[in-house]
Amino acid sequence: MTDTFTSSRTRSAAGNQPASAAENQSASRPGDKTAETKEPSLKGTFIAVMLLGGFIIASWVLVLALFLSRN
Amino acid sequence: MHIHRLEKIWIGFGLAMLLIFLLLTGVAAFAMGISPPSSSSHENMHHGKVDPTKLQTTAPFDKPGLKQIGDNEYEAVLIAYAFGYNPDTIDIPHGAKVHFIVTSSDVVHGFEIPGTNVNFMAEPGEVTELTHTFDKAGQFLVLCNEYCGTGHEMMKMTINVK
Numbered sequence: 001m002t003d004t005f006t007s008s009r010t011r012s013a014a015g016n017q018p019a020s021a022a023e024n025q026s027a028s029r030p031g032d033k034t035a036e037t038k039e040p041s042l043k044g045t046f047i048a049v050m051l052l053g054g055f056i057i058a059s060w061v062l063v064l065a066l067f068l069s070r071n
Numbered sequence: 072m073h074i075h076r077l078e079k080i081w082i083g084f085g086l087a088m089l090l091i092f093l094l095l096t097g098v099a100a101f102a103m104g105i106s107p108p109s110s111s112s113h114e115n116m117h118h119g120k121v122d123p124t125k126l127q128t129t130a131p132f133d134k135p136g137l138k139q140i141g142d143n144e145y146e147a148v149l150i151a152y153a154f155g156y157n158p159d160t161i162d163i164p165h166g167a168k169v170h171f172i173v174t175s176s177d178v179v180h181g182f183e184i185p186g187t188n189v190n191f192m193a194e195p196g197e198v199t200e201l202t203h204t205f206d207k208a209g210q211f212l213v214l215c216n217e218y219c220g221t222g223h224e225m226m227k228m229t230i231n232v233k
Contacts, residue, residue, distance in 0.1 A: 039075055046077040053084055060092065070188045071204075 108191035108201035123195035126150060126176050137161045137169075144168045151180035151193035154222030156213065162231045168204045181216035184230065192217060205232045 074082075099105045126132040131148045135157050138146045147169050150157040163169060173182055175193040182199070183190040189203050205211075215226035 042075050042077045046081060049081040050084070053081075053088060057088065067188060070186065 108199050119198040119200075120196060121174055121198055123174070123176050126174065131172060132174060137163070140170075141168075144170075146170045146172060149173045149182075149193075149228075151175045151182065151215070151226075153177050153180075153220050154215070154226040156182075156226075156228035159228045160231065161228075162233060163205055165208045165232055166204070166206060167232075168202060170200060170202045173199045173201075178219050179217050180219050180226070181214065183214050183216045184211050185214065187211075189213075190216070205230075208232045 121129055121132065131138075131146075132150055135148045135150050138148065140146050143164060143166060145163065145167055147161060147163075149171065151173060152175065171182070171189070173191070173193045174197065175195045177195060179195070180193040181190075182193050184203075187203060189201060191199050191201055193199055209232055211230040211232065213228040213230060215223060219226065
């Protein structure tokens, strides 16, 4: 891996046209969504968290209603 | 540090829920005066402590029973013992506000009126207080819900609301 990179850099520095084009292809262009900027989808986790939150709120309200009705 | 947009939403949701619950608990405790049934403020008791061996000579437990303290407002001084309550029956007028002042002369007992919020422990040496308004007429059963010995299941008293 390092060998290929080094040799491509060397050739590029020497003004070798095809090597330079290959380098441009592998490098990230501005505005391009490559691996480092792409976020994992957390939609399922979000729904699960909201369901759990809803359950906690509902049980809290239920216990409060029970307390008030028995007061 | 990068945080996912949805992650930010659920962190905010969790923090908001925690804040609301804490705020409501604070309002209930400090503004509405809701507290656990303990720490008696009775004039004759020192921070809700009482000597369980000297109840017969310690006020107000020397005269257990119902005492009117205001307009349809009563104080019910009760002693829980193995296996009963002294007195074992009290008659309360309909709609009366009753301040229960309860202690135990021996072991830990329970004091529960099923279907109401009256449910606390009667501990030897400690004075437990709880206020309840009896809006419904009828006969209410008081049960011991802390296992106190062989006669535990027989331990009860009656409250008549007329």
